[in-house]
Amino acid sequence: MRDQSEEEEIVCRCEDVSLKEILEAIDKGYTTLDQLKRYLRIGMGHCQGRTCMRLVAGILARRLGKKLDEIEWPTVRPPVLPVEIAKLAEVKTDD
Amino acid sequence: MIKERVDVAIIGGGISGIALAYELSKRGVEVAVFERSFIGAGSTGRCGGGIRQQFSTEENIRLAMESVKIFERMESELGWDIEYYQGGYLIIAHTEEEVKQFEKNVRLQRSLGLDVQWLERDEINDIVPELDVEGIGAIAATYCPTDGHAYPPKAVWAYAENARKLGAHIYEFTEVKKIITENGRVAGVITNRGETISKFVVNAAGAWSPLIAKMVGIDLPNKPYRHEILITEPLSHFLDPMVISFHDNVYFRQTMRGGIIGGWGDPEEKPGYNFTSSLRFVIKMARLLRRYVPSLKPVRILRQWAGLYDVTPDAKPILGPVKGIEGFLQMNGYSGHGFMVAPMCAVLLAQYITGEPISMSLEPFSIDRFKERVEGEVSVVG
Numbered sequence: 421m422r423d424q425s426e427e428e429e430i431v432c433r434c435e436d437v438s439l440k441e442i443l444e445a446i447d448k449g450y451t452t453l454d455q456l457k458r459y460l461r462i463g464m465g466h467c468q469g470r471t472c473m474r475l476v477a478g479i480l481a482r483r484l485g486k487k488l489d490e491i492e493w494p495t496v497r498p499p500v501l502p503v504e505i506a507k508l509a510e511v512k513t514d515d
Numbered sequence: 516m517i518k519e520r521v522d523v524a525i526i527g528g529g530i531s532g533i534a535l536a537y538e539l540s541k542r543g544v545e546v547a548v549f550e551r552s553f554i555g556a557g558s559t560g561r562c563g564g565g566i567r568q569q570f571s572t573e574e575n576i577r578l579a580m581e582s583v584k585i586f587e588r589m590e591s592e593l594g595w596d597i598e599y600y601q602g603g604y605l606i607i608a609h610t611e612e613e614v615k616q617f618e619k620n621v622r623l624q625r626s627l628g629l630d631v632q633w634l635e636r637d638e639i640n641d642i643v644p645e646l647d648v649e650g651i652g653a654i655a656a657t658y659c660p661t662d663g664h665a666y667p668p669k670a671v672w673a674y675a676e677n678a679r680k681l682g683a684h685i686y687e688f689t690e691v692k693k694i695i696t697e698n699g700r701v702a703g704v705i706t707n708r709g710e711t712i713s714k715f716v717v718n719a720a721g722a723w724s725p726l727i728a729k730m731v732g733i734d735l736p737n738k739p740y741r742h743e744i745l746i747t748e749p750l751s752h753f754l755d756p757m758v759i760s761f762h763d764n765v766y767f768r769q770t771m772r773g774g775i776i777g778g779w780g781d782p783e784e785k786p787g788y789n790f791t792s793s794l795r796f797v798i799k800m801a802r803l804l805r806r807y808v809p810s811l812k813p814v815r816i817l818r819q820w821a822g823l824y825d826v827t828p829d830a831k832p833i834l835g836p837v838k839g840i841e842g843f844l845q846m847n848g849y850s851g852h853g854f855m856v857a858p859m860c861a862v863l864l865a866q867y868i869t870g871e872p873i874s875m876s877l878e879p880f881s882i883d884r885f886k887e888r889v890e891g892e893v894s895v896v897g
Binding site for chain 2: 452454455458459461464465466468495497498499502503504505506508509511513
């Protein structure tokens with residue numbers, strides 16, 4: 421058993437999501453990374469999941485009794501690293 | 516194992532199918548929803564989350580106004596925070612032609628009881644001070660303060676949780692392979708997890724609805740179109756309404772988390788099941804955001820994705836029965852504004868199925884209308 425302080429640990433730093441919240445969401449039936457992302461906003465912040473998604477995948481696999489490679493990864497969305505509007509707006513195009 | 520027998524089998528676990536499951540379960544009807552992926556994985560979970568009543572046709576305005584009444588009580592009725600926010604919709608007019616059309620729209624909207632304000636050019640900044648009215652070439656705008664937005668995944672999950680409490684069977688990762696028919700009427704569905712017998716089969720498969728209808732030889736006129744969308748990093752709250760322009764084919768709003776979410780409809784988009792994200796879109800959208808709200812220049816874009824519009828020839832949904840296959844009901848063709856009207860469409864179809872008095876005629880939404888020439892919805896970010 422994890423002690424309480426361990427469950428209060430923050431897993432997703434961008435969106436401030438704790439281990440406890442993740443475990444509760446899995447137990448409620450949000451059992452894919454795609455669902456956890458939409459439900460808790462894990463991976464929707466500045467890091468776009470680069471920091472936390474691997475951790476969350478491990479937590480999910482353990483909770484479901486699955487192997488890590490059985491966990492399906494959410495689609496990686498561009499631009500991957502945050503890019504300023506001004507910079508993108510200045511990219512030269514044909515039209 | 517899936518349930519062997521229900522009253523109504525619903526194909527598609529988006530806002531439409533799930534809201535219908537809730538409305539039917541509330542009325543004591545046993546339903547099963549079959550969703551190929553997870554609830555809200557399709558267009559519901561990918562959409563901009565806008566809830567607008569400012570349309571150009573009476574049917575769409577009335578559907579949307581009734582849906583807003585449902586959204587206004589949804590959080591208390593379903594016990595979920597769906598991030599519903601009535602910050603209004605600001606619709607920009609750029610040309611004299613648009614002004615004429617908007618005047619006509621506002622007359623119609625007001626005649627139906629909608630509180631819509633007409634804004635002259637110099638009044639637009641009273642609603643959104645950050646908007647570069649001159650830079651975008653705005654000459655007028657309309658503003659409806661009871662329009663708004665919500666977080667679509669939570670809205671659909673809220674409906675799902677409540678539907679299940681009332682006895683609905685919702686099967687995720689379960690794909691309908693075949694619709695069973697007997698003597699010209701539906702008798703159930705065959706899925707990859709077995710068979711369910713039912714009196715009604717509802718096609719709420721969004722952009723995939725034409726493929727479902729084809730299983731029983733019905734041709735729907737709907738076509739799937741990719742629409743791309745993006746979100747920025749979170750900012751302190753500054754933007755109340757959804758800002759839209761049909762002229763620039765653009766819309767954007769601020770989420771309750773703070774990010775600016777917005778999309779641009781590419782006029783050159785061809786129909787198809789395309790979910791790829793394009794550089795063309797993100798550049799175009801960055802330019803539009805910079806032009807509309809110059810102070811957004813240093814703000815960073817975090818993520819872009821794509822979803823499908825399920826578009827009918829007149830941009831109105833298809834609701835109700837089809838000739839030839841009894842018990843096969845359509846609930847699709849929302850043409851990019853399904854999330855906002857689905858709550859009312861669910862009530863109407865639940866009333867139709869149970870045979871109770873129907874609060875709005877389904878006739879304008881009948882598939883039969885495409886046999887004649889029809890007046891289409893023009894207020895669409897296409």
